[in-house]
Amino acid sequence: MALYSQKVMDHFRHPRNVGSIENADGIGEVGNGKCGDIMRMYLKIDNDIISDVKFETFGCGSAIASSSMATEMIKGKPLAEVMKLTNKAVTEALDGLPTHKLHCSVLAEEAIRAAVQDYCSKNNLEYNF
Amino acid sequence: MIYADNAATTKMSRSAINAMLSCMENFWGNPSSLYDFGQKAAENLNRAREIIANCIGANSSEIYFTSGGSEADNQALISAAAIGEKHGKRHIISTAFEHHAILHTLKKLERKGFEIELLDVHEDGIISPQQVGEAIREDTCLVTVMFANNEIGTVQPIEEIGKICRAKKVLFHTDAVQAAGHLPINVQTQNIDMLSISAHKFHGAKGTGILYARKGIPLTNLIEGGAQEKGKRAGTENLPAVMAMATALKDACDNMTDNNAKILALREKLIDGLAKIPHSTLNGDRNNRLPGNVSFCFEGIEGESLLLLLDDKGICASSGSACTSGSLDPSHVLLAIGRPHEIAHGSLRLTIDENNTAEEIDCIIKSVGEVVEYLRSISPLWKDKISGKREFILS
Ligand SMILES: Cc1ncc(COP(=O)(O)O)c(C=O)c1O
Ligand SMILES: [Zn+2]
Numbered sequence: 001m002a003l004y005s006q007k008v009m010d011h012f013r014h015p016r017n018v019g020s021i022e023n024a025d026g027i028g029e030v031g032n033g034k035c036g037d038i039m040r041m042y043l044k045i046d047n048d049i050i051s052d053v054k055f056e057t058f059g060c061g062s063a064i065a066s067s068s069m070a071t072e073m074i075k076g077k078p079l080a081e082v083m084k085l086t087n088k089a090v091t092e093a094l095d096g097l098p099t100h101k102l103h104c105s106v107l108a109e110e111a112i113r114a115a116v117q118d119y120c121s122k123n124n125l126e127y128n129f
Numbered sequence: 130m131i132y133a134d135n136a137a138t139t140k141m142s143r144s145a146i147n148a149m150l151s152c153m154e155n156f157w158g159n160p161s162s163l164y165d166f167g168q169k170a171a172e173n174l175n176r177a178r179e180i181i182a183n184c185i186g187a188n189s190s191e192i193y194f195t196s197g198g199s200e201a202d203n204q205a206l207i208s209a210a211a212i213g214e215k216h217g218k219r220h221i222i223s224t225a226f227e228h229h230a231i232l233h234t235l236k237k238l239e240r241k242g243f244e245i246e247l248l249d250v251h252e253d254g255i256i257s258p259q260q261v262g263e264a265i266r267e268d269t270c271l272v273t274v275m276f277a278n279n280e281i282g283t284v285q286p287i288e289e290i291g292k293i294c295r296a297k298k299v300l301f302h303t304d305a306v307q308a309a310g311h312l313p314i315n316v317q318t319q320n321i322d323m324l325s326i327s328a329h330k331f332h333g334a335k336g337t338g339i340l341y342a343r344k345g346i347p348l349t350n351l352i353e354g355g356a357q358e359k360g361k362r363a364g365t366e367n368l369p370a371v372m373a374m375a376t377a378l379k380d381a382c383d384n385m386t387d388n389n390a391k392i393l394a395l396r397e398k399l400i401d402g403l404a405k406i407p408h409s410t411l412n413g414d415r416n417n418r419l420p421g422n423v424s425f426c427f428e429g430i431e432g433e434s435l436l437l438l439l440d441d442k443g444i445c446a447s448s449g450s451a452c453t454s455g456s457l458d459p460s461h462v463l464l465a466i467g468r469p470h471e472i473a474h475g476s477l478r479l480t481i482d483e484n485n486t487a488e489e490i491d492c493i494i495k496s497v498g499e500v501v502e503y504l505r506s507i508s509p510l511w512k513d514k515i516s517g518k519r520e521f522i523l524s
Protein backbone atom coordinates (compact mmCIF):
# COMPACT_ATOMS: atom_id res chain seq x y z
CA MET A 1 0.00 0.00 0.00
CA ALA A 2 1.16 3.50 -0.78
CA LEU A 3 1.96 5.93 2.02
CA TYR A 4 -0.88 8.27 1.03
CA SER A 5 -4.42 7.86 -0.30
CA GLN A 6 -5.13 8.66 -3.95
CA LYS A 7 -6.98 11.81 -2.84
CA VAL A 8 -3.91 13.03 -0.96
CA MET A 9 -1.66 12.30 -3.92
CA ASP A 10 -4.07 14.06 -6.28
CA HIS A 11 -4.06 17.22 -4.16
CA PHE A 12 -0.33 16.95 -3.63
CA ARG A 13 0.43 16.56 -7.34
CA HIS A 14 -2.14 19.10 -8.48
CA PRO A 15 -2.64 21.52 -5.61
CA ARG A 16 -5.73 23.73 -5.97
CA ASN A 17 -5.51 27.43 -5.27
CA VAL A 18 -1.76 27.56 -4.95
CA GLY A 19 -0.16 31.00 -5.12
CA SER A 20 -0.79 34.35 -3.49
CA ILE A 21 -3.35 37.18 -3.60
CA GLU A 22 -2.21 40.76 -3.97
CA ASN A 23 -3.97 43.04 -1.51
CA ALA A 24 -5.40 40.08 0.35
CA ASP A 25 -7.89 40.96 3.07
CA GLY A 26 -6.32 38.51 5.48
CA ILE A 27 -3.03 36.63 5.57
CA GLY A 28 -2.22 33.88 8.03
CA GLU A 29 1.10 32.09 8.45
CA VAL A 30 1.76 29.17 10.79
CA GLY A 31 4.54 26.68 11.43
CA ASN A 32 8.25 27.36 11.21
CA GLY A 33 11.32 26.14 9.39
CA LYS A 34 12.52 24.29 12.45
CA CYS A 35 9.58 21.88 12.57
CA GLY A 36 9.62 21.42 8.81
CA ASP A 37 6.30 22.82 7.63
CA ILE A 38 5.26 26.43 6.96
CA MET A 39 1.88 27.37 5.56
CA ARG A 40 0.64 30.76 4.40
CA MET A 41 -3.00 31.46 3.54
CA TYR A 42 -4.29 34.48 1.62
CA LEU A 43 -8.00 35.35 1.85
CA LYS A 44 -10.16 37.70 -0.16
CA ILE A 45 -13.33 38.41 1.81
CA ASP A 46 -16.48 40.08 0.46
CA ASN A 47 -19.52 40.50 2.69
CA ASP A 48 -18.24 37.89 5.10
CA ILE A 49 -17.80 35.39 2.28
CA ILE A 50 -14.46 33.91 1.20
CA SER A 51 -14.49 35.07 -2.41
CA ASP A 52 -10.95 33.88 -3.07
CA VAL A 53 -8.25 31.91 -1.30
CA LYS A 54 -4.67 31.01 -2.15
CA PHE A 55 -1.91 29.23 -0.26
CA GLU A 56 1.84 28.69 -0.23
CA THR A 57 3.36 25.77 1.64
CA PHE A 58 6.85 24.66 2.55
CA GLY A 59 6.34 21.13 3.71
CA CYS A 60 5.68 17.48 3.12
CA GLY A 61 3.02 15.77 1.02
CA SER A 62 0.56 15.80 3.89
CA ALA A 63 1.05 19.55 4.47
CA ILE A 64 0.67 20.47 0.79
CA ALA A 65 -2.35 18.23 0.21
CA SER A 66 -4.16 19.43 3.32
CA SER A 67 -3.58 23.09 2.43
CA SER A 68 -5.00 22.42 -1.01
CA MET A 69 -8.02 20.53 0.29
CA ALA A 70 -8.71 23.14 2.97
CA THR A 71 -8.77 25.96 0.41
CA GLU A 72 -11.34 24.04 -1.64
CA MET A 73 -13.47 23.50 1.42
CA ILE A 74 -13.65 27.17 2.39
CA LYS A 75 -13.90 28.88 -0.97
CA GLY A 76 -17.27 30.61 -1.38
CA LYS A 77 -18.22 29.89 2.23
CA PRO A 78 -19.33 32.42 4.88
CA LEU A 79 -16.80 33.21 7.60
CA ALA A 80 -18.89 31.67 10.35
CA GLU A 81 -18.84 28.38 8.51
CA VAL A 82 -15.19 28.66 7.59
CA MET A 83 -14.23 29.02 11.22
CA LYS A 84 -15.89 25.70 11.96
CA LEU A 85 -13.54 23.87 9.61
CA THR A 86 -11.53 21.29 11.54
CA ASN A 87 -8.41 19.37 10.82
CA LYS A 88 -10.53 16.25 11.17
CA ALA A 89 -12.84 17.34 8.36
CA VAL A 90 -9.88 18.11 6.10
CA THR A 91 -8.30 14.76 6.86
CA GLU A 92 -11.56 12.93 6.20
CA ALA A 93 -12.02 14.73 2.90
CA LEU A 94 -8.56 13.45 1.96
CA ASP A 95 -9.62 9.87 2.77
CA GLY A 96 -7.36 9.87 5.80
CA LEU A 97 -3.68 10.41 6.57
CA PRO A 98 -1.10 8.19 8.25
CA THR A 99 -1.18 8.85 12.02
CA HIS A 100 2.31 10.30 12.14
CA LYS A 101 1.36 12.78 9.40
CA LEU A 102 -1.69 14.22 11.13
CA HIS A 103 0.32 16.95 12.84
CA CYS A 104 1.34 18.39 9.46
CA SER A 105 -2.29 18.73 8.39
CA VAL A 106 -3.30 20.67 11.53
CA LEU A 107 -1.48 23.63 10.01
CA ALA A 108 -4.19 24.14 7.36
CA GLU A 109 -6.89 24.75 9.94
CA GLU A 110 -4.53 26.96 11.94
CA ALA A 111 -3.44 28.99 8.91
CA ILE A 112 -7.04 29.74 7.96
CA ARG A 113 -7.86 30.84 11.49
CA ALA A 114 -4.78 33.05 11.54
CA ALA A 115 -5.82 34.64 8.22
CA VAL A 116 -9.33 35.35 9.46
CA GLN A 117 -7.92 36.79 12.67
CA ASP A 118 -5.67 39.03 10.56
CA TYR A 119 -8.69 40.17 8.55
CA CYS A 120 -10.62 40.96 11.72
CA SER A 121 -7.84 42.93 13.33
CA LYS A 122 -7.14 44.90 10.12
CA ASN A 123 -10.81 45.87 9.94
CA ASN A 124 -11.30 46.46 13.66
CA LEU A 125 -13.78 43.64 13.77
CA GLU A 126 -14.24 41.57 16.84
CA TYR A 127 -12.71 38.13 16.40
CA ASN A 128 -15.30 36.05 18.13
CA PHE A 129 -15.32 32.68 16.46
CA MET B 130 12.58 2.96 -12.58
CA ILE B 131 15.89 4.56 -11.63
CA TYR B 132 17.09 3.05 -8.39
CA ALA B 133 19.33 5.48 -6.52
CA ASP B 134 18.89 4.31 -2.93
CA ASN B 135 21.59 1.69 -2.59
CA ALA B 136 22.48 2.83 0.93
CA ALA B 137 18.98 1.72 1.98
CA THR B 138 19.35 -1.64 0.33
CA THR B 139 20.70 -3.16 -2.88
CA LYS B 140 19.27 -5.52 -5.46
CA MET B 141 20.50 -9.07 -4.97
CA SER B 142 23.02 -10.05 -7.64
CA ARG B 143 22.31 -12.96 -9.96
CA SER B 144 25.23 -14.90 -8.52
CA ALA B 145 24.03 -14.33 -4.95
CA ILE B 146 20.52 -15.49 -5.88
CA ASN B 147 21.99 -18.56 -7.57
CA ALA B 148 24.06 -19.37 -4.49
CA MET B 149 20.96 -19.07 -2.36
CA LEU B 150 18.81 -21.21 -4.66
CA SER B 151 21.48 -23.87 -4.98
CA CYS B 152 21.69 -24.09 -1.19
CA MET B 153 17.93 -24.35 -0.81
CA GLU B 154 17.72 -27.04 -3.46
CA ASN B 155 20.87 -29.06 -2.85
CA PHE B 156 22.15 -28.78 0.70
CA TRP B 157 19.29 -27.65 2.84
CA GLY B 158 20.17 -29.85 5.78
CA ASN B 159 20.77 -28.56 9.28
CA PRO B 160 24.51 -27.88 9.75
CA SER B 161 24.22 -29.22 13.31
CA SER B 162 22.93 -32.64 12.19
CA LEU B 163 25.48 -35.44 12.41
CA TYR B 164 24.57 -37.40 9.28
CA ASP B 165 26.42 -36.74 6.10
CA PHE B 166 23.70 -34.55 4.55
CA GLY B 167 23.80 -32.25 7.58
CA GLN B 168 27.58 -32.18 7.54
CA LYS B 169 27.48 -31.14 3.86
CA ALA B 170 25.56 -28.08 4.98
CA ALA B 171 28.12 -27.53 7.75
CA GLU B 172 30.92 -27.70 5.20
CA ASN B 173 29.23 -25.05 3.09
CA LEU B 174 28.70 -22.89 6.14
CA ASN B 175 32.37 -23.07 6.95
CA ARG B 176 33.37 -22.40 3.37
CA ALA B 177 31.23 -19.26 3.44
CA ARG B 178 32.87 -18.28 6.71
CA GLU B 179 36.31 -18.65 5.13
CA ILE B 180 35.38 -16.65 2.04
CA ILE B 181 34.08 -13.81 4.19
CA ALA B 182 37.07 -13.92 6.52
CA ASN B 183 39.40 -13.69 3.51
CA CYS B 184 37.57 -10.63 2.22
CA ILE B 185 38.35 -8.67 5.40
CA GLY B 186 41.71 -10.11 6.39
CA ALA B 187 40.32 -12.11 9.31
CA ASN B 188 40.53 -15.72 10.41
CA SER B 189 37.35 -17.73 9.86
CA SER B 190 37.15 -18.51 13.59
CA GLU B 191 36.65 -14.79 14.18
CA ILE B 192 33.46 -14.53 12.06
CA TYR B 193 30.05 -14.79 13.76
CA PHE B 194 26.92 -14.86 11.62
CA THR B 195 24.12 -12.56 12.74
CA SER B 196 20.72 -11.41 11.52
CA GLY B 197 22.29 -8.27 10.04
CA GLY B 198 24.09 -5.05 10.84
CA SER B 199 21.86 -4.04 13.73
CA GLU B 200 22.39 -7.27 15.63
CA ALA B 201 26.14 -7.19 15.01
CA ASP B 202 26.30 -3.61 16.32
CA ASN B 203 24.25 -4.48 19.39
CA GLN B 204 26.33 -7.53 20.20
CA ALA B 205 29.66 -5.75 19.70
CA LEU B 206 28.76 -2.92 22.04
CA ILE B 207 27.12 -5.07 24.72
CA SER B 208 30.10 -7.43 24.66
CA ALA B 209 32.69 -4.65 24.92
CA ALA B 210 30.71 -3.03 27.73
CA ALA B 211 30.60 -6.33 29.63
CA ILE B 212 34.37 -6.70 29.28
CA GLY B 213 34.85 -3.10 30.44
CA GLU B 214 32.58 -3.58 33.40
CA LYS B 215 34.69 -6.50 34.60
CA HIS B 216 37.65 -4.17 34.82
CA GLY B 217 35.69 -1.26 36.25
CA LYS B 218 35.85 0.65 32.96
CA ARG B 219 32.64 2.37 32.01
CA HIS B 220 33.58 5.08 29.54
CA ILE B 221 32.67 4.62 25.84
CA ILE B 222 33.67 6.89 22.97
CA SER B 223 31.66 7.17 19.78
CA THR B 224 30.51 9.84 17.31
CA ALA B 225 27.39 11.97 17.05
CA PHE B 226 26.39 10.59 13.66
CA GLU B 227 26.43 6.82 14.14
CA HIS B 228 23.56 4.66 12.94
CA HIS B 229 20.72 4.21 15.43
CA ALA B 230 21.76 0.58 15.92
CA ILE B 231 24.82 2.06 17.67
CA LEU B 232 23.28 5.18 19.22
CA HIS B 233 20.30 3.41 20.73
CA THR B 234 22.49 0.65 22.15
CA LEU B 235 24.73 3.32 23.67
CA LYS B 236 21.65 4.96 25.23
CA LYS B 237 20.77 1.63 26.77
CA LEU B 238 24.29 1.28 28.19
CA GLU B 239 24.09 4.84 29.50
CA ARG B 240 21.00 3.89 31.47
CA LYS B 241 23.04 1.04 32.94
CA GLY B 242 25.63 3.48 34.22
CA PHE B 243 28.09 3.78 31.34
CA GLU B 244 29.38 7.20 30.40
CA ILE B 245 28.97 7.85 26.68
CA GLU B 246 31.07 10.49 24.94
CA LEU B 247 30.03 11.39 21.39
CA LEU B 248 32.74 13.11 19.35
CA ASP B 249 31.95 16.10 17.15
CA VAL B 250 32.08 15.19 13.46
CA HIS B 251 32.66 18.72 12.13
CA GLU B 252 31.09 20.25 9.05
CA ASP B 253 32.97 17.92 6.72
CA GLY B 254 31.61 14.84 8.52
CA ILE B 255 35.01 13.44 9.47
CA ILE B 256 36.49 12.95 12.91
CA SER B 257 40.22 13.12 13.48
CA PRO B 258 42.34 10.43 15.15
CA GLN B 259 43.58 13.16 17.52
CA GLN B 260 40.04 13.66 18.82
CA VAL B 261 39.90 10.00 19.71
CA GLY B 262 43.35 10.07 21.29
CA GLU B 263 42.44 13.03 23.45
CA ALA B 264 39.12 11.51 24.52
CA ILE B 265 40.55 8.16 25.67
CA ARG B 266 40.83 7.89 29.46
CA GLU B 267 42.03 5.29 31.95
CA ASP B 268 38.48 3.99 32.25
CA THR B 269 37.65 3.90 28.51
CA CYS B 270 36.52 0.40 27.54
CA LEU B 271 35.46 0.95 23.92
CA VAL B 272 35.82 3.24 20.95
CA THR B 273 33.16 2.69 18.26
CA VAL B 274 33.39 4.78 15.08
CA MET B 275 31.58 3.96 11.87
CA PHE B 276 33.72 3.16 8.82
CA ALA B 277 31.55 5.27 6.51
CA ASN B 278 28.40 7.22 7.26
CA ASN B 279 25.13 5.94 5.81
CA GLU B 280 23.63 9.35 5.04
CA ILE B 281 26.46 11.60 3.95
CA GLY B 282 28.91 8.87 2.98
CA THR B 283 31.98 10.32 4.69
CA VAL B 284 34.78 7.83 5.35
CA GLN B 285 36.57 7.94 8.69
CA PRO B 286 40.32 7.50 9.30
CA ILE B 287 39.77 3.98 10.63
CA GLU B 288 43.33 2.71 10.44
CA GLU B 289 44.73 5.66 12.43
CA ILE B 290 41.95 5.51 15.00
CA GLY B 291 42.59 1.79 15.38
CA LYS B 292 46.28 2.44 15.87
CA ILE B 293 45.65 4.88 18.69
CA CYS B 294 43.17 2.50 20.37
CA ARG B 295 45.64 -0.35 20.14
CA ALA B 296 48.44 1.74 21.62
CA LYS B 297 46.18 2.70 24.50
CA LYS B 298 44.81 -0.85 24.84
CA VAL B 299 41.20 0.14 24.22
CA LEU B 300 38.84 -2.07 22.18
CA PHE B 301 37.95 -0.60 18.80
CA HIS B 302 34.72 -1.47 16.99
CA THR B 303 33.64 -0.12 13.62
CA ASP B 304 30.22 -0.31 11.97
CA ALA B 305 31.35 -1.14 8.43
CA VAL B 306 27.83 -1.78 7.10
CA GLN B 307 28.11 0.91 4.41
CA ALA B 308 31.77 0.23 3.65
CA ALA B 309 31.90 -3.54 3.21
CA GLY B 310 32.14 -4.49 -0.44
CA HIS B 311 32.68 -0.86 -1.41
CA LEU B 312 35.96 0.06 0.27
CA PRO B 313 38.99 -2.14 1.06
CA ILE B 314 38.76 -3.60 4.56
CA ASN B 315 41.53 -5.40 6.37
CA VAL B 316 40.98 -5.87 10.09
CA GLN B 317 44.68 -6.55 10.66
CA THR B 318 46.30 -3.62 8.89
CA GLN B 319 43.44 -1.32 9.93
CA ASN B 320 43.77 -2.31 13.62
CA ILE B 321 40.11 -3.28 14.01
CA ASP B 322 39.02 -5.41 16.99
CA MET B 323 35.35 -5.74 16.11
CA LEU B 324 33.45 -4.98 12.92
CA SER B 325 29.83 -5.19 11.73
CA ILE B 326 28.71 -6.07 8.21
CA SER B 327 25.27 -6.42 6.61
CA ALA B 328 24.79 -8.46 3.43
CA HIS B 329 21.98 -6.46 1.84
CA LYS B 330 24.22 -3.45 1.31
CA PHE B 331 26.39 -5.30 -1.22
CA HIS B 332 23.85 -7.29 -3.27
CA GLY B 333 23.37 -10.06 -0.70
CA ALA B 334 20.12 -10.92 1.10
CA LYS B 335 18.40 -8.93 3.82
CA GLY B 336 18.48 -10.22 7.37
CA THR B 337 22.05 -11.56 7.31
CA GLY B 338 25.28 -10.09 8.49
CA ILE B 339 28.40 -10.79 10.44
CA LEU B 340 30.16 -9.65 13.54
CA TYR B 341 33.92 -9.98 13.33
CA ALA B 342 35.49 -10.25 16.79
CA ARG B 343 39.25 -10.60 17.06
CA LYS B 344 40.44 -13.86 18.61
CA GLY B 345 40.32 -13.72 22.39
CA ILE B 346 37.51 -11.17 22.67
CA PRO B 347 34.71 -12.84 24.63
CA LEU B 348 31.26 -12.12 23.21
CA THR B 349 28.08 -11.75 25.23
CA ASN B 350 25.07 -13.66 23.87
CA LEU B 351 22.07 -11.68 22.78
CA ILE B 352 20.18 -14.84 21.80
CA GLU B 353 20.32 -17.91 24.03
CA GLY B 354 19.69 -21.42 22.80
CA GLY B 355 21.70 -23.96 20.84
CA ALA B 356 25.45 -24.08 20.42
CA GLN B 357 25.65 -22.46 16.98
CA GLU B 358 28.38 -19.87 16.36
CA LYS B 359 30.53 -21.34 19.12
CA GLY B 360 27.70 -20.84 21.58
CA LYS B 361 27.69 -17.08 21.02
CA ARG B 362 24.64 -16.81 18.77
CA ALA B 363 21.94 -19.46 19.02
CA GLY B 364 19.60 -20.40 16.19
CA THR B 365 19.84 -22.66 13.15
CA GLU B 366 22.00 -20.82 10.66
CA ASN B 367 20.37 -19.09 7.69
CA LEU B 368 22.61 -21.01 5.33
CA PRO B 369 21.01 -19.92 2.01
CA ALA B 370 21.45 -16.26 2.95
CA VAL B 371 24.93 -16.88 4.31
CA MET B 372 25.95 -18.53 1.02
CA ALA B 373 24.53 -15.56 -0.85
CA MET B 374 26.42 -13.15 1.43
CA ALA B 375 29.73 -14.92 0.86
CA THR B 376 29.20 -14.92 -2.91
CA ALA B 377 28.15 -11.28 -2.96
CA LEU B 378 31.00 -10.10 -0.76
CA LYS B 379 33.59 -11.96 -2.79
CA ASP B 380 32.16 -10.55 -6.03
CA ALA B 381 32.15 -7.05 -4.58
CA CYS B 382 35.74 -7.32 -3.36
CA ASP B 383 37.02 -8.94 -6.57
CA ASN B 384 35.41 -6.24 -8.72
CA MET B 385 35.87 -3.32 -6.37
CA THR B 386 38.44 -1.43 -8.44
CA ASP B 387 36.45 -1.63 -11.67
CA ASN B 388 33.12 -0.94 -10.01
CA ASN B 389 34.43 2.04 -8.09
CA ALA B 390 36.06 3.60 -11.15
CA LYS B 391 32.68 3.51 -12.87
CA ILE B 392 30.66 4.62 -9.85
CA LEU B 393 33.07 7.47 -9.06
CA ALA B 394 32.72 8.92 -12.55
CA LEU B 395 28.92 8.83 -12.20
CA ARG B 396 29.09 10.32 -8.71
CA GLU B 397 31.22 13.26 -9.84
CA LYS B 398 28.87 13.91 -12.74
CA LEU B 399 25.91 13.85 -10.37
CA ILE B 400 27.52 16.15 -7.82
CA ASP B 401 28.57 18.62 -10.52
CA GLY B 402 25.08 18.60 -11.99
CA LEU B 403 23.25 19.14 -8.70
CA ALA B 404 25.72 21.78 -7.50
CA LYS B 405 24.42 24.01 -10.32
CA ILE B 406 21.11 24.35 -8.47
CA PRO B 407 21.38 27.70 -6.66
CA HIS B 408 21.29 27.80 -2.85
CA SER B 409 22.19 24.17 -2.44
CA THR B 410 25.07 22.39 -0.75
CA LEU B 411 26.78 19.02 -0.79
CA ASN B 412 26.77 17.34 2.61
CA GLY B 413 30.05 15.83 3.75
CA ASP B 414 33.55 16.10 2.40
CA ARG B 415 33.64 16.08 -1.40
CA ASN B 416 36.46 13.57 -1.79
CA ASN B 417 36.59 11.52 1.36
CA ARG B 418 33.25 9.80 0.80
CA LEU B 419 31.78 6.50 -0.34
CA PRO B 420 32.06 6.11 -4.13
CA GLY B 421 28.28 5.99 -4.59
CA ASN B 422 27.08 8.61 -2.10
CA VAL B 423 25.64 11.99 -3.09
CA SER B 424 23.93 13.97 -0.34
CA PHE B 425 22.56 17.47 -0.90
CA CYS B 426 20.49 20.08 0.89
CA PHE B 427 18.32 22.49 -1.08
CA GLU B 428 17.20 25.66 0.62
CA GLY B 429 13.51 26.54 0.79
CA ILE B 430 12.02 23.10 0.18
CA GLU B 431 11.11 20.04 2.22
CA GLY B 432 12.54 16.60 1.52
CA GLU B 433 9.47 14.39 1.60
CA SER B 434 7.65 16.31 -1.12
CA LEU B 435 10.86 16.20 -3.14
CA LEU B 436 10.97 12.40 -2.79
CA LEU B 437 7.31 11.98 -3.72
CA LEU B 438 7.70 14.03 -6.89
CA LEU B 439 10.91 12.21 -7.81
CA ASP B 440 9.03 8.95 -7.27
CA ASP B 441 6.45 10.19 -9.79
CA LYS B 442 9.34 10.52 -12.24
CA GLY B 443 10.45 6.98 -11.44
CA ILE B 444 13.41 7.91 -9.24
CA CYS B 445 13.95 6.12 -5.90
CA ALA B 446 15.88 8.25 -3.40
CA SER B 447 15.81 9.14 0.29
CA SER B 448 15.89 12.17 2.56
CA GLY B 449 16.73 13.08 6.13
CA SER B 450 13.78 15.41 6.56
CA ALA B 451 11.65 15.05 9.68
CA CYS B 452 8.57 14.31 7.66
CA THR B 453 10.16 11.23 6.09
CA SER B 454 11.20 9.80 9.45
CA GLY B 455 7.95 10.23 11.31
CA SER B 456 9.71 12.18 14.05
CA LEU B 457 9.70 15.94 14.52
CA ASP B 458 13.43 16.29 14.08
CA PRO B 459 15.35 16.00 10.85
CA SER B 460 18.24 13.56 10.55
CA HIS B 461 20.67 13.55 13.47
CA VAL B 462 23.47 13.17 10.94
CA LEU B 463 22.70 16.46 9.19
CA LEU B 464 22.28 18.22 12.54
CA ALA B 465 25.62 16.72 13.65
CA ILE B 466 27.45 18.36 10.73
CA GLY B 467 25.86 21.66 11.71
CA ARG B 468 23.07 22.02 9.19
CA PRO B 469 20.28 24.19 10.65
CA HIS B 470 16.91 22.41 11.01
CA GLU B 471 15.39 24.33 8.12
CA ILE B 472 18.18 23.26 5.76
CA ALA B 473 18.27 19.68 7.02
CA HIS B 474 14.56 19.35 6.13
CA GLY B 475 15.47 19.95 2.49
CA SER B 476 17.89 17.06 2.13
CA LEU B 477 18.21 14.48 -0.59
CA ARG B 478 20.36 11.34 -0.57
CA LEU B 479 21.13 9.58 -3.83
CA THR B 480 23.23 6.43 -3.55
CA ILE B 481 24.24 4.87 -6.83
CA ASP B 482 25.97 1.64 -7.77
CA GLU B 483 27.69 0.02 -10.74
CA ASN B 484 24.35 -0.75 -12.38
CA ASN B 485 23.43 2.91 -12.85
CA THR B 486 24.15 4.58 -16.18
CA ALA B 487 25.23 8.03 -17.35
CA GLU B 488 21.78 8.49 -18.93
CA GLU B 489 20.17 7.84 -15.56
CA ILE B 490 22.42 10.41 -13.94
CA ASP B 491 21.39 12.96 -16.58
CA CYS B 492 17.75 12.16 -15.89
CA ILE B 493 18.24 12.52 -12.12
CA ILE B 494 19.98 15.90 -12.51
CA LYS B 495 17.22 17.20 -14.77
CA SER B 496 14.41 15.84 -12.59
CA VAL B 497 15.83 17.13 -9.30
CA GLY B 498 16.32 20.55 -10.87
CA GLU B 499 12.71 20.68 -12.06
CA VAL B 500 11.21 19.43 -8.82
CA VAL B 501 13.28 21.77 -6.63
CA GLU B 502 12.28 24.71 -8.82
CA TYR B 503 8.61 23.78 -8.63
CA LEU B 504 8.60 23.26 -4.86
CA ARG B 505 10.38 26.57 -4.38
CA SER B 506 7.70 28.25 -6.50
CA ILE B 507 5.02 27.25 -3.97
CA SER B 508 7.17 27.76 -0.84
CA PRO B 509 6.50 30.83 1.34
CA LEU B 510 9.99 30.44 2.78
CA TRP B 511 11.59 30.65 -0.65
CA LYS B 512 9.45 33.63 -1.60
CA ASP B 513 10.59 35.53 1.49
CA LYS B 514 14.22 34.76 0.73
CA ILE B 515 13.94 35.85 -2.89
CA SER B 516 12.22 39.08 -1.88
CA GLY B 517 14.82 39.78 0.81
CA LYS B 518 12.43 39.40 3.75
CA ARG B 519 14.48 36.48 5.05
CA GLU B 520 18.18 35.79 4.71
CA PHE B 521 19.52 33.00 2.56
CA ILE B 522 21.45 30.43 4.56
CA LEU B 523 23.15 28.66 1.65
CA SER B 524 24.98 30.55 -1.06
C1 LIG C 1 25.71 2.26 9.06
C2 LIG C 1 24.64 1.23 9.27
N1 LIG C 1 24.67 0.46 10.38
C3 LIG C 1 23.74 -0.47 10.60
C4 LIG C 1 22.72 -0.71 9.72
C5 LIG C 1 21.71 -1.77 10.02
O1 LIG C 1 21.88 -2.90 9.23
P1 LIG C 1 20.70 -3.98 9.09
O2 LIG C 1 19.64 -3.33 8.28
O3 LIG C 1 21.33 -5.13 8.39
O4 LIG C 1 20.26 -4.34 10.46
C6 LIG C 1 22.65 0.07 8.55
C7 LIG C 1 21.58 -0.14 7.54
O5 LIG C 1 20.55 0.47 7.51
C8 LIG C 1 23.63 1.06 8.33
O6 LIG C 1 23.59 1.83 7.25
ZN1 LIG D 1 4.98 17.28 7.42
